[in-house]
Amino acid sequence: xxxxxxxxxxxxxxxxxxxxxxxxxxxxxxxxxxxxxxxxxxxxxxxxxxxxxxxxxxxxxxxxxxxxxxxxxxxxxxxxxxxxxxxxxxxxxxxxxxxxxxxxxxxxxxxxxxxxxxxxxxxxxxxxxxxxxxxxxxxxxxxxxxxxxxxxxxxxxxxxxxxxxxxxxxxxxxxxxxxxxxxxxxxxxxxxxxxxxxxxxxxxxxxxxxxxxxxxxxxxxxxxxxxxxxxxxxxxxxxxxxxxxxxxxxxxxxxxxxxxxxxxxxxxxxxxxxxxxxxxxxxxxxxxxxxx
Amino acid sequence: xxxxxxxxxxxxxxxxxxxxxxxxxxxxxxxxxxxxxxxxxxxxxxxxxxxxxxxxxxxxxxxxxxxxxxxxxxxxxxxxxxxxxxxxxxxxxxxxxxxxxxxxxxxxxxxxxxxxxxxxxxxxxxxxxxxxxxxxxxxxxxxxxxxxxxxxxxxxxxxxxxxxxxxxxxxxxxxxxxxxxxxxxxxxxxxxxxxx
Numbered sequence: 142x143x144x145x146x147x148x149x150x151x152x153x154x155x156x157x158x159x160x161x162x163x164x165x166x167x168x169x170x171x172x173x174x175x176x177x178x179x180x181x182x183x184x185x186x187x188x189x190x191x192x193x194x195x196x197x198x199x200x201x202x203x204x205x206x207x208x209x210x211x212x213x214x215x216x217x218x219x220x221x222x223x224x225x226x227x228x229x230x231x232x233x234x235x236x237x238x239x240x241x242x243x244x245x246x247x248x249x250x251x252x253x254x255x256x257x258x259x260x261x262x263x264x265x266x267x268x269x270x271x272x273x274x275x276x277x278x279x280x281x282x283x284x285x286x287x288x289x290x291x292x293x294x295x296x297x298x299x300x301x302x303x304x305x306x307x308x309x310x311x312x313x314x315x316x317x318x319x320x321x322x323x324x325x326x327x328x329x330x331x332x333x334x335x336x337x338x339x340x341x342x343x344x345x346x347x348x349x350x351x352x353x354x355x356x357x358x359x360x361x362x363x364x365x366x367x368x369x370x371x372x373x374x375x376x377x378x379x380x381x382x383x384x385x386x387x388x389x390x391x392x393x394x395x396x397x398x399x400x401x402x403x404x405x406x407x408x409x410x411x412x413x414x415x416x417x418x419x420x421x422x423x424x425x426x427x428x429x430x431x432x433x
Numbered sequence: 434x435x436x437x438x439x440x441x442x443x444x445x446x447x448x449x450x451x452x453x454x455x456x457x458x459x460x461x462x463x464x465x466x467x468x469x470x471x472x473x474x475x476x477x478x479x480x481x482x483x484x485x486x487x488x489x490x491x492x493x494x495x496x497x498x499x500x501x502x503x504x505x506x507x508x509x510x511x512x513x514x515x516x517x518x519x520x521x522x523x524x525x526x527x528x529x530x531x532x533x534x535x536x537x538x539x540x541x542x543x544x545x546x547x548x549x550x551x552x553x554x555x556x557x558x559x560x561x562x563x564x565x566x567x568x569x570x571x572x573x574x575x576x577x578x579x580x581x582x583x584x585x586x587x588x589x590x591x592x593x594x595x596x597x598x599x600x601x602x603x604x605x606x607x608x609x610x611x612x613x614x615x616x617x618x619x620x621x622x623x624x625x626x627x628x629x
Contacts, residue, residue, distance in 0.1 A: 154446060158494075159494060162490060162495070163554070165460055165558065166553075166554035168576075171623065173553060173554070175554045198453075199453070199457065201447065202447065287550070318575055320604065321604075338578075342458075357575045357623075358575075358578075359578045
């Protein structure tokens with residue numbers, strides 16, 4: 142393929158300007174979904190076309206890009222998007238959270254605390270937190286305009302009535318800076334507290350739904366709850382079987398057809414880093430190859 | 434004629450990228466000074482910084498309002514037409530961008546485009562070239578850890594009162610990019626400003 146035929150970072154300049162204007166408005170109105178003229182990308186909807194368009198519009202030659210999919214650097218989506226930008230923007234790529242200036246993510250926030258100057262770009266499937274409660278865009282837009290979020294509380298209340306607790310575990314709605322209710326994308330609610338007062342700029346791109354929204358650094362992000370049913374994150378009974386980490390988000394991996402299973406870090410970079418520093422879990426028989 | 438054709442970014446792709454990135458960082462961290470140094474060379478009275486931001490953000494999709502000094506300069510309107518292709522408007526409430534060379538030409542903030550409650554993004558972004566001199570202020574709001582005591586080249590007069598009204602209109606309201614000496618400071622509509 143003749144890469145030279147593409148503009149830097151794939152998108153044409155007019156498209157980048159349009160997306161950049163939307164990003165600036167999104168930062169100015171935290172949590173508000175800015176409509177934008179999403180383009181067809183060389184990957185199907187659902188593979189992060191919104192996130193890719195944001196990354197393509199902000200990335201420069203000095204940037205170092207990390208891409209994760211469910212916390213992992215080595216899954217198909219992460220590998221292909223990383224390779225895409227290495228090719229069309231000729232930027233440095235990394236799997237190390239600390240080294241990255243831009244981190245594009247599908248459904249996780251890295252365990253390592255993000256720092257000032259880093260940008261976290263989320264791939265978002267359904268940007269509208271009220272969409273499953275009210276299918277009409279005209280109505281949800283009005284609800285945001287009037288700050289009418291009672292329906293969302295009813296949904297959480299029905300959770301409690303049915304299950305005895307708020308059963309929503311991912312895409313858990315948040316209120317940004319006391320104004321807009323926002324979908325944090327389908328990250329586990331475990332990650333919601335990391336969005337609050339984060340030092341990093343957080344940008345959200347929904348390609349199919351054609352929306353961009355943002356949470357600036359040091360911005361209040363509060364998970365919706367009730368006084369008698371306060372917001373809680375998931376807790377895990379056992380530590381990561383590979384690195385022994387506690388207080389991190391774990392994935393369950395089935396080992397055999399006799400009920401054998403293990404819990405391992407969802408954040409592969411954090412897990413590898415811990416193992417390099419000598420942390421061992423119960424099933425860490427040997428050092429694994431680093432993801433690249 | 435040359436003045437109209439010359440003066441864009443030498444590298445229009447990376448020139449726009451670096452100016453945009455600085456603008457994004459400035460809006461994400463209100464009150465911090467970001468460098469927007471570039472090799473844009475627009476004709477006077479359009480300043481280098483105003484020209485760079487126009488090249489970065491304006492095109493055929495954006496209505497631009499020019500202050501009277503810029504609007505009466507054929508060199509400037511010709512340069513913007515050639516490099517950005519942005520249509521001009523005489524009505525500041527319709528403009529996506531307002532380019533202002535001096536604080537005294539800044540329209541009252543409430544006559545600029547405020548957006549609507551349903552579409553607060555349909556508002557004007559002001560790009561203002563600041564004169565010398567600064568004002569000690571304290572900033573609070575998203576993007577600022579606790580508070581920021583700083584000196585900013587704000588427009589004088591009743592600007593702080595107008596800005597307080599602008600803040601009250603949230604989520605409607607305007608955002609301001611203040612430029613001077615190759616640098617940019619941004620004030621998104623969320624920022625609270627008080628005199629220090």
